[in-house]
Amino acid sequence: MSETTATTAAPEQVEAPQKGFAGQSIPRKEDKRLVQGEGVFFDDVKRHGMGYVHFVRSPYAHAGIVSIDVSAAEAVEGVYGTLIGEEVAAQTDPFFEMSTPPGNEIRDYALAVGKVRFAGEPVAAVVAETRELARDAAELVEVEYEPLEPVLDAVAAVEPDAAVLHDEAGSNVVWSGTFDWGDYDQALAEADRVVKIDRLYFHRFSSTPLECAGALVEYDRGTAQWTLHCNHQMPGIGIVWMAPALRVGSDKLRIVTQDIGGGFGNKITLHPYFVALCLLARKLNRPVQWTEWRTDQHTANTHGNERTFLDVEVPVKADGTMLGYKVRAFDDAGAFPRYEPLGCIIWAQVTPGCYRWRHVRVDFTQACTNKSPTAPNRGYSRMQQLWFTERVIDLVASELGLDPVEVRKRNYIRSDEMPYETPNGCVYDSGDYARCLDIALDLVGYERLEERRRDAESRGKLLGLGIGSTLDSGTNNFGQSQLLNPELQFSGNNEVASVRLDIFGEIVVTLGTTPQGQSHETVAAQVVADLLGVTPDDVHVRAGHDSYWNSHAGFSGTYASQFAVTGLEAVKGATLALADQIRRLAAVILGAEGPDSIELAEGFAKVRDNPEAALPFMACGAIINVNNAGLPPELDDVTLNCRYVYRPPFQVPDTERKFGNLTLTYATQIHACVVEVDRETGVYEIVDYAAVDDCGTRIHPQIVEGQVHGATAHALGAATFETFPYDENGMLQTSNFYDYHVPHALDMPPLKTGYIESPSPFSSLGTKGMGEGGGAGIHAVCAALQDALRPLGNPLVTESHNPYHRVWELMRDPEASRAGVEVGAAR
Amino acid sequence: MEPVTSKRVAVTVNGALHERDVEARRLLVHFLRDELDLTGTHVGCDTGNCGACTVIVDAKAVKSCMLLAVQVDGATIETIESLASDGGLHPLQQAFSDHHALQCGYCTPGMLMSAKHLLDHNAEPTENEIRRAIQGNICRCTGYVNIVEAIAAAAKGEVSA
């Protein structure tokens, strides 16, 4: 059962309900095709004579490649051809790397060249008439390896005696640097206590979208252009990686998407595979199709960042006010950086989490290991940081005997401090964390907590309550990349929309985005409908993305919680421009005073105060498109086809101080979780759960709530079931849905949801991006377990992944978990 | 003697009889998708865990990646493409839309076929029975909350017109 609970007393910042379609949960435009199985996912696209691709992958985590022999595979009837690393190295350049030395010395190609660096890395590709034949023939490719010692831990990887993955870089360090904001030494001097935590560990997992990655790639010899029907979720940047590697201009790559079966960031770094497919399509002169196998997605697509926090120090005042923190963080990037080292700065969007912490010192190192590469994964890099801030709060509270609710409220940034500048120059736009917490606590019946503890005890269970407070920072300032590497030429952000009034009066919208379930067609139609005075049914939003028609910008895509701002601002800008053109045209045709005397309603441009004088949109579309003789010169620029590029108002951050605003909006998620732990076995059940969200103005509340449910499911899965552990040889232990258990219907606890709306002052619609959440469920489960286990020697939760056996260990040996945590007097 | 690598199969899919020579190792899901072009049935895993490929074979909900096409000789199969009729959505399809029970829509066809199988055999399922019936279908987007509500609403006939 789920409940949706609106706030009872309206908080001040809640706007009056809007008129129009925005704010209503209208039926989703996407649904009709999807519920009938009539969506078009990339694997549904077929071409005459296409070949199926199967990748031959490394069975070793780390090995030299001595030789590759594809002759037996090529001899099989029905096999169209192969590709190996040597050809890739000859025909392409290494992908562009974002780091400074040594990270930028790394040479990353579409297939392994000379060496393999993780189990599952593609070494060769075979193309054949059928999927089955390609797979069989791949077995015949002979690869001789010379195994090397695998490096499997980021902290150990930077030790001087560690084996080095990338000889050309000479070190496993991708990037390292320090961040020093406020005055940490002063904070230590002012503190009454210092809490020290030796080690916190955030584990590796991924959101594993149900649709695997893939593409159908065609090469047009005449124009030397590739067309990729695929599920890339960030085509703008995908092209920036691929085109230079293929030694062509960006116009030679046409990226087409329609329906995408979930992305969550895992479809951002597909460029190595896609470049291999481009080479094959050209070499074999035929369309080639590749659909990743589930096992391959788990072993060799992307994982979320795994992060170890060492030597944490938290200066605290006697009243529970925390002044900041100091930490050494190690991030494990896996075998190739690809989207990294951006994770080394993205966390700084939420440096103090939800807290008024002013003094921060961070030493951050990211290293390569012989594991799957990492890439953005729902909550990218901020989730790790927010887990850290929530663990800090609860560990400090536990050690100093403070109440987890009180200590949060004492340290939360207050609503009257918004907009709030963090110590590193980010601006939290709006929000009311304490109020969200109260709603969450109400929803889980906080006032009856002690009673429920006793009831659980009588049944042999331990009951605990935990809170997860997070922020979903959305609309990136890509200038933050310059804080890692001042030479990089990325900054700001953009998104594009075009809105056209067509010949029969159809309103047609094209987006630069690549939705994977985020309902852009519906939400865009709501915004357009309100501005043009029509209904969402009258607005035709093109499904999917096609870079061929210049409908995109450099940062186009769907990632990083931004559509509600970047996408909708672009839609709004284009629609306002169109509305203006319609008014100007109608004023001339109807002989009205001027555009200001025209209003748009019910599909007509009408002269205000004169109901007789009205021009239907159909007539407007027809006049401009096919009946335009004799129009006066002042309408020369009226095309009724308006494109708008939205650019958020960002500055390049200060690279010296690593200071500046890194994201435009901050949605809030405050979750409360109640668990019951079995005293004997450590098996636990979530018996009550509430997720309270504040993403500013909600254009479609039902869609927002759906995102909250989904993000919560991901977090709860990661907290208890989902993990990517490797054995000592570097073999992934959970390479399919048997071993990698994601939540099924019976695993999900009842979810209660609540919300408030604190409109963003920085987006014209008051919206904030909100799709990722901040992993609040992971943090809340950790906190709830720690609370539940308190009577058993107060074990401390220092890892993000807590399967039942881990809880059992905590109960058995609480001292082991406490060993690394101590409270000292301040200096 | 050469081993037999293909076999003639006659199968009724969504009311139409198809007779084909089928590669012996071809999975039913690939037969449906690649040969009959019924691409509504999806593939989400290679171990039979996700249920994206669920279809109804002789009145049983079946994961079509777990059967070879040659095994369905003589069978009657329903896929997602058969659910809507006379231009109208099936009540389950409508309920999924009403309750926002799909985001990306990739799990949806398999989920709907499992739900149809449930309602075909149990007109008034409890919430637990609903969760049990879709236990073999993974959805990575919705957290199942709205899916369970949608199936319950369809069972009660509470769907929008």
Ligand code: FES
């Ligand atoms: S594709 Fe059949 S169960 Fe996953």
Ligand code: FES
């Ligand atoms: S809606 Fe995306 S997997 Fe279910």
